Amino acid sequence: MKQQDCVILENKPLTELVWQMKLQADTSAITAPGQFVNLKLEGLYLRRPISICDWDEESLTIIYKVVGEGTQQMTTLQQGSKIDTLIGLGNGYDTSKSGSDPVLLGGGVGVPPMYGLAKKLLGEGKSVKVILGFNTKEEIFYEEQFKALGAEVFVTTADGSYGTKGFVTDVLKTLSYSYFFTCGPMPMFRAIEAVAQTSGQYSFEERMGCGFGACMGCTCKTKYGNKRICKDGPVLEREEVVW
């Protein structure tokens, strides 16, 4: 983990409620896709944890959905201003278990960490399928970016306004794959758990105090004992999750 006052290089909306922010950052503490940053915002006491979408040596990209006071304030931050950031938190996805053709499932604002993960898996020479789930056509983001990486991309919308009508599991049922990785809301996780044919990894969300394992604010029970979502997670293996 590193603490840095990062310069905001870009902060723009992708859809009505989803924004993309690029930060100039020392990313040496990032060890895996699926890790997150923790942002200090003006006038708010606790930091706000946001998953890392993509990174290179000197910058990182996060994608956030406006859901409350913190994320609302983030939309007002100007390019060139600085933001106090803890970088490289959490365990991230372990790609060593993926097999040769994993499938990635992202639901809504769970899509962003799938991007860095797809990039890593493709870089390791694996064949990558990505299923992106949204409610409506208007909410879709990053379809083209995943295609540009070279992944095979499927999009689902709950209302059928684009792609396959239904949920990510409606596509998952039709595919063959060696392993799965996912990030999204709990109902999506339960649906995946019901139909997935292989082992896999889930990334969980929880209200956090510190984000680096000190406060025990986000502990959950697993089959391998208590785990802190922020430090021992957010990624848990399918076999250890207690539903």
Add this chain to the structure above:
Amino acid sequence: MVNTKVNLCGITLDNPVIPASGTFGFGQEFHELYDINCLGSFSFKGTTLEPRFGNPTPRIAECPSGMLNAVGLQNPGVDHVITHELPELRKIFHKPVMANISGFAVEEYVQVCEKLDREDGIGWLEVNISCPNVHGGGMSFGTDPKAAAEVTGAVRAVTKKPIIIKLSPNVTDIVSIAKACEDAGADGVSLINTLMGMRLNLRTRKPIIANVTGGYSGPAVFPVAVRMVYQVSKAVSIPVVGMGGVSTAKDVLEMMMAGATAVEVGAANLVDPFASKNIVEDLPKVMQEYGIESLTDIIGAAH
């Protein structure tokens, strides 16, 4: 050269800065970031006789200038702490550590203290009779002078290590409880634990925290803490460890002027993992700024 040393119950601290229990784990997470031997000491995660998962999540909520927590004393139990956490802690921290202990019955406090009394490297036993987030124990001992005295006397009988009783602010008269602890043999008192609070989610119309209530900490509670440290330190002759919203070196000075011999730093560690280290490094500068040569000179200066 300014002198930042203080003496807490017979043990000299290089400086009065002590990360508070529950915000510093057993030191490992912070050791990854800086050499924690710069600290005066630290108070490790509240330990009970049996392992505890704690409360269901969410356990945390944002508040004006602070936070609510209802972790509920999650810890691996005293035996695991002795066999696993303490050996690791001794590798990274080479000063006396403060052992924070909690219980649900007087006998539990006694058993945990007995076990920890035999352990090297533990300087003080900080006996938490003020956790607002557990039921059937915790704070119920800290809200009644008789019960507080009973716990104090019972642990006094089983340890020679200094006992510091951690007090609750959720009481009508904290002074009477502090005095009861002093009379029962406490070597010091620490205060304040968190203030009981609550937040609601306007969309669900229900409490944000699964435990319904939580403990409020952070800069918002600092004035309450200063007031209580002032009142208690005037009334007792044992050392007072001040805490509650301390976030800067100036806060440390203010807490000491109010009557604290040492100062614990809590929620600030969670928001800024370097907070305690920064406070230690800033202390000499702010001491000079306020014309303080030795920190012991300002303890209770406001009285």
